[in-house]
Amino acid sequence: MLIRNHDHGFHHPLASEITPAELAQGRRKLLQTLGKGVAGLSLANWTSGAVLAQNQARPGRLPALNHVKSTLSGAITMEKSTEFKDATSYNNFYEFGTDKSDPARYAHTLKTSPWAVNIEGLVKKPGQYGIEDLLKLAAMEERIYRMRCVEGWSMVIPWLGYSLAELIRRLEPLGSAKYVEFVTQADRETMPGLSSSVIDWPYVEGLRLDEAMHPLTMLSFGMYGEVLTKQCGAPVRLVVPWKYGFKSSKSIVRIRFTDRQPTTSWMKSAPQEYGFYSNVNPGVDHPRWSQASERRIGEDGLFTKKRKTLLFNGYEAQVGQLYAGMDLKKYF
Numbered sequence: 001m002l003i004r005n006h007d008h009g010f011h012h013p014l015a016s017e018i019t020p021a022e023l024a025q026g027r028r029k030l031l032q033t034l035g036k037g038v039a040g041l042s043l044a045n046w047t048s049g050a051v052l053a054q055n056q057a058r059p060g061r062l063p064a065l066n067h068v069k070s071t072l073s074g075a076i077t078m079e080k081s082t083e084f085k086d087a088t089s090y091n092n093f094y095e096f097g098t099d100k101s102d103p104a105r106y107a108h109t110l111k112t113s114p115w116a117v118n119i120e121g122l123v124k125k126p127g128q129y130g131i132e133d134l135l136k137l138a139a140m141e142e143r144i145y146r147m148r149c150v151e152g153w154s155m156v157i158p159w160l161g162y163s164l165a166e167l168i169r170r171l172e173p174l175g176s177a178k179y180v181e182f183v184t185q186a187d188r189e190t191m192p193g194l195s196s197s198v199i200d201w202p203y204v205e206g207l208r209l210d211e212a213m214h215p216l217t218m219l220s221f222g223m224y225g226e227v228l229t230k231q232c233g234a235p236v237r238l239v240v241p242w243k244y245g246f247k248s249s250k251s252i253v254r255i256r257f258t259d260r261q262p263t264t265s266w267m268k269s270a271p272q273e274y275g276f277y278s279n280v281n282p283g284v285d286h287p288r289w290s291q292a293s294e295r296r297i298g299e300d301g302l303f304t305k306k307r308k309t310l311l312f313n314g315y316e317a318q319v320g321q322l323y324a325g326m327d328l329k330k331y332f
């Protein structure tokens, strides 16, 4: 599971993999693009000029997003960030296949423009919100979060976005709203993984309203200073750093406020393995493996001693109160 295959043909080559000739060509393209103005940036045709930084799209890379460093407690870990190439080549995005290298190989077909998120259910301001408006809704911050996948690997990612609470507050949830459901893109034309029935598509996730409103919960549009790569959930995804990775739904198209706990895709396919909460907890094992330790992608080899997993993935000081008095073995 942890042996990585580096021979997987990127569709957005990394700067380090580009030859001098390609570099020169890329520079020419960039100059042409700059001549046309921001609107001419093909990679960024889904995003708005307002949030793009001055000096865009290094050859072979995605357009930059203007941002400030977050001052939120717990938003910056001092641990070293995972290499961009590792964070974008070892992924879970079942809509493009179940192999860790499938998203990097196949997600280029994902159509991110036009894109809108439908807001539904128990809110005063439902409706369709275009990605351009969501990008401008609140100050874009960089937050460096520790992430932990249920399968035992972890990463450190510099995300760009803002607290989901910024959006939720503006939508004015009704008093009866207790949960938020996130539904993601499911398009047979562009997502080859949908032909498999591992998941009852579309991929659905959910949070309790107070978890969704917690300042650490992010609506993310970018990573490493740039717009999100497709394999990482472009153009907009959730980031919930104290929960296992599968709670962070990618390529969101619908957000629904409800009074009942949503039935998530993973609860449907294996309820005894994946609970609604799925808080990172070294003391609660997955039925088929231990959750006590982890390997950091790109840093820990197969024979390195594993790292100890932390309760709430190390964010206990920030989020522990949300679960005061709850039996975490029962509500796993």
Ligand SMILES: Nc1nc2c(c(=O)[nH]1)N[C@H]1C(S)=C(S)[C@@H](COP(=O)(O)O)O[C@H]1N2
Residues within 6 Å of the ligand: 090, 091, 092, 093, 094, 095, 148, 149, 150, 184, 185, 203, 231, 232, 233, 244, 245, 246, 247, 248, 249, 250, 251
């Ligand atoms: N739509 C969608 N979102 C998804 C998934 C998926 O298969 N489909 N996989 C989840 C899982 S299991 C993990 S670990 C994270 C992985 O995010 P990353 O590839 O950016 O590390 O995305 C989550 N979000």
Ligand SMILES: [Mo]
Residues within 6 Å of the ligand: 092, 149, 150, 151, 244, 245, 246
């Ligand atoms: Mo995961």
